[in-house]
Amino acid sequence: MYALLRKFALALGCLPLAALTAHAQGNDFPVKPITIIVGYPAGGGPDIGARMLGEKLAARLHQSVIVENRPGVSGMMGASAVARAPADGYTLLFAPNTFLIAPHVLSKGTNVNLDVLNDFVPVVAPSKGAMMMVAHPSLGVKNARELVALLKKQPGLAYATPGSGSPMHIAGELFKKSAGVDMLHVPYKGVAPAIADVLGGHVKITYASIGVVAQHIAAGRLVALGMAEKERSPLMPELPTLAEQGYPNTATGAWYGVFAPKGTPPAVVEKLNQEFNTVLRQPDTAAKLKQQWEVPLGGSSEDLARMARAEYESYGRIVKEFNISAD
Structure with missing residues (x-):
C-alpha cells in the first residue's frame, strides 16, 4: 500500500503545476459573484436574455450573478470592459452576433482596438432567434417573390434599418444582390424608430428579429415575407426562408x-x-426563451468558436464587397 501511495504521489509531482492549478480553479469555481456585462441598454433583448440566464446560473452555482449594462459603440464598450477584466471567469460578456460585425464596420479608433477572435475565450452560445423580412400591408405583397416582381416594376423602394452597418443593412444588401433588384437603404437611429416608420407606412420594407415584429404580424400590421436564415425557424415554422423562395446567400442569422x-x-x-x-x-x-422569441442553442465552447470565426470571416467579406460602414 505504501509503495502504491508513493507512486501516486510521484505521478502527481510529474504533472505540470499549471495543470494542477487549472484543475483546482475549475473545482473551486466560483467562490465569489460573477458579473455578466451586456454592451447594450437595460430592457433590450441582450439584457433580458442575460438576466434570465444569470438568475438560473446563480441558482446552479450558489453565487450571485450580476448583470451590468455598458452600452456604447455598437456594444463594443461592454466588450472592451470584459477584454480588460481579470481572466478568471468572474467577468463574462453576453453579446449578440453583431459583436462579430462591429469591427468590420466601425471606423478606426472607435472599435477600442479589440480583436474579437483572439481577445476572448468562447464559453457557450445560449440561444438563437431569427431575422426576417417584413412589409407594410399597403405594399400589397405577401412573400419575397411578389416583392421582387414589384421591385422589377418599381425599383428603388426604400427599406428601413436600425442603422448603417447593422445586420439588417447587411441582410438588405445580400437580398438585393441575390434577387437582382434595387432598393434604397434608409438607416435610422435604432430599432424602435425604424419599426415605427414602417408601421406608419412611411417606409414599406424592413428587416427585424422575429421577437420585434411577431406581435405586429399577428395583428396584421405587418406582413412576413421570408426568413433571412439558413433554415426555417421553429418559432414560425410556416414561414419559408428567402432561399426557399429562390434567393440564396441571403441568410444572416x-x-x-x-x-x-x-x-x-x-x-x-x-x-x-x-x-x-x-x-x-x-x-x-x-419556455422563457420562447416568450422572448428565442430557442435554446448550447453546445461546447469549441462550437461557439467555430460559429464566431465563420461569421466573422463571412461578415468581413460582405462588408468589403458592399463597402458597408457604420453611421
Whole structure:
C-alpha cells in the first residue's frame, strides 16, 4: 500500500503545476459573484436574455450573478470592459452576433482596438432567434417573390434599418444582390424608430428579429415575407426562408454568445459551459426563451468558436464587397 501511495504521489509531482492549478480553479469555481456585462441598454433583448440566464446560473452555482449594462459603440464598450477584466471567469460578456460585425464596420479608433477572435475565450452560445423580412400591408405583397416582381416594376423602394452597418443593412444588401433588384437603404437611429416608420407606412420594407415584429404580424400590421436564415425557424415554422423562395446567400442569422477574457483557465471555461448547458436543458428555460422569441442553442465552447470565426470571416467579406460602414 505504501509503495502504491508513493507512486501516486510521484505521478502527481510529474504533472505540470499549471495543470494542477487549472484543475483546482475549475473545482473551486466560483467562490465569489460573477458579473455578466451586456454592451447594450437595460430592457433590450441582450439584457433580458442575460438576466434570465444569470438568475438560473446563480441558482446552479450558489453565487450571485450580476448583470451590468455598458452600452456604447455598437456594444463594443461592454466588450472592451470584459477584454480588460481579470481572466478568471468572474467577468463574462453576453453579446449578440453583431459583436462579430462591429469591427468590420466601425471606423478606426472607435472599435477600442479589440480583436474579437483572439481577445476572448468562447464559453457557450445560449440561444438563437431569427431575422426576417417584413412589409407594410399597403405594399400589397405577401412573400419575397411578389416583392421582387414589384421591385422589377418599381425599383428603388426604400427599406428601413436600425442603422448603417447593422445586420439588417447587411441582410438588405445580400437580398438585393441575390434577387437582382434595387432598393434604397434608409438607416435610422435604432430599432424602435425604424419599426415605427414602417408601421406608419412611411417606409414599406424592413428587416427585424422575429421577437420585434411577431406581435405586429399577428395583428396584421405587418406582413412576413421570408426568413433571412439558413433554415426555417421553429418559432414560425410556416414561414419559408428567402432561399426557399429562390434567393440564396441571403441568410444572416441571429444568436447570442457568452465570452470570457483571453487567458481564462480552460477548467473554468469548461465549468461555465457545463453549467450554462444544464440551465439550457431545463424545460422552463426553453419556455422563457420562447416568450422572448428565442430557442435554446448550447453546445461546447469549441462550437461557439467555430460559429464566431465563420461569421466573422463571412461578415468581413460582405462588408468589403458592399463597402458597408457604420453611421
